[in-house]
Amino acid sequence: MTRRRIAIIGPARTPISEPFSGGLTAHIGALTERLCQRGHDVTLFAAPGSDRKLPVVELAMNLRLSDDARQDVSMPPEVFMHEHHAYLGLMTSLARQRNRFDVIHNHSQHHLPIALSYLLATPMVTTLHTPPTPWLESAVQVGPTLAMRFVAVSQFTADQWSPLLGAVDVVANGVDCEHWTPGPGGTDLVWSGRMVPEKAPHLAIEAARLAGRRIVLAGPVADPVYFAACVRPLLGPDAHYAGHLDQNALSRLVRTSAVAVATPVWDEPYGLVLAEALASGTPVATFARGGTVEVVDETCARLAVPDDVHSLARAITEAAALDRRAARRRALEHCSIERMMDEYELLLGETVAA
Template sequence: MSGLRIALIASARFPITEPFAGGLEAHTWGLAHALHHRGHHVALFAAPGSDPALGARELPVRTAVLSAEARSDGSMPGRTWMQEHHAYLGLMLDLARDGEHRFDIVHNNSLHYLPVAMASALRVPVVTTLHTPPTPWLESAIQTHDACPVTFTAVSEFTASAWKATVPAARVVRNGIDTGFWKPGPGGDGLVWSGRLVPEKGPHLAIEAARRAGVPLKLAGPVADRAYYEERIEPLLGEGARYVGHLDRRGLAELLGAAGAALVTPCWDEPYGLVVAEALACGTPVCGFDRGALAEILTPDCGLLAPAGDVEALARLIPRTMGLDRRAARRRAERFCSLDRTADAYTALYQEVMR
């Protein structure tokens, strides 16, 4: 079976385009490209401003004309929530009308609950990827069905385990990166941290660890929480720590490849950690906190992990990490983190579900 017609549902909050707002957007972009290159017909339903090369269709957001009484109601949610709800509701109603004539499979790669809650209204199979720890909205959507018709995957064994009470049989399909694009770099004598600058990613702890180790650090990524950045990151910059901005893939690959090691400092249970895969593909060993799925990706020859939140232990591991073999890091990325593996696994799953 080839040439599947795939409806790929993405984020309605951030466009699927460079520079990416986060790992979810980067993963969706890569998966859409990989499936297209395999001869499938991918219709990406995504936020306005998404990469036109993907053939993205904007989620059908209609601005609700709300009365003054509705706007003043105490139960009125925020504007962003209403826009997302309206977008996914419109999309699912559209797919329920005649989606089976246009698509062979619907892959929900968003974090929203409506594609799951309304899956039984569709006459086409639905696959949903679990990208985060359990959320109340999504757990509620799953439980609205006596037997949920959705096939679930999880981005790591850790994430599958976290969802086990609600989704006992989620198949693990790990996110992947294009190892043909993310190529080995020469390394260097400094450190790099990349990702969204938000409290749960812990960039302030990366700065503290690098400073204790006496190694310069460059940080890259979108400032997704302005107050956090101004209060916790800006005061720590200088003295070897520098923020280099929100880079596109090419700029980020050059930065990662020129570092001696990458710091990954999650303050939450990281469901996967695309930044780990990107660093390894560039030949850069990883030094991080042992939280979430990081231990699934890393092996002792390409990365070292400190106890969660232990900045002093992380600092002590930095020199050892910088001495690890860069070729081992690259091999790990090729064998475990490649986008080809991800796309092949999803293609096989689509065909299985359709049968």
């Protein structure tokens, strides 16, 4: 592909750095790194504290408010104002630099890059990582949707947005199958992700106990109240919290586990942890929710009735008997970062040429 000057807009609050806060930051980090490796001139606009090995320009979370403004009883939380200011500053700056980039790839999940895209002479692609939200729907409804290329991370997410956007392109997320390498498995189960109610790690512990298996959990405690009330009381000899691990440590944990368990109690747009597990040769047991069902198939996973821990316990037992080589094959054929990069390069090139 022709060398492109690509701007990537990331989140303003969460740095693109290890240990990653979640699937979105891991995805943006990998995408940025691979675009650079493929010879593109990339600039990543991201939160302060992002990995300096990446071509990062930090978003300016430095709004200075007067004492009078702070006394306004209608003022929203200050972090909201800093984020608003960061994206407002970025978009106006990009509008002034008309020839700096060939294409802009937006992953921010913030409404301003979409709503203000009409200011830009540069074409923009927005990846939809979430279901429709009120802020994003508002921006799409008033924004120049004909000038914006939208792409979803799963067909499920594309279908959710289709009433507003019509047909939406799909580029499924991918993982580095040279980093997430197959391992021997083990006897323990693994659960990884953010410790938040919608990912429900407490249900993974309950299902593991019903299946008679020890489980190891890893990930950031994004909701300390939930963790203290619903997860910590369930920990013990058969349920261990390993902490917030970097990619190397997490990869070792996943590839030496018998089954990767996922417990979304909402409709996940994709499910990057499942792709990581498959690349590690680790079969999956998960609730059949949202885009997760597009990541796996019957050769490498068992799907459980949503929110039903007894069904999940049965899925765990069945998944433990699956061929680890089939999981790896599924990752190589459907979940690889090379496939994702080929599709994104084609899409970005088409957007520049349009």
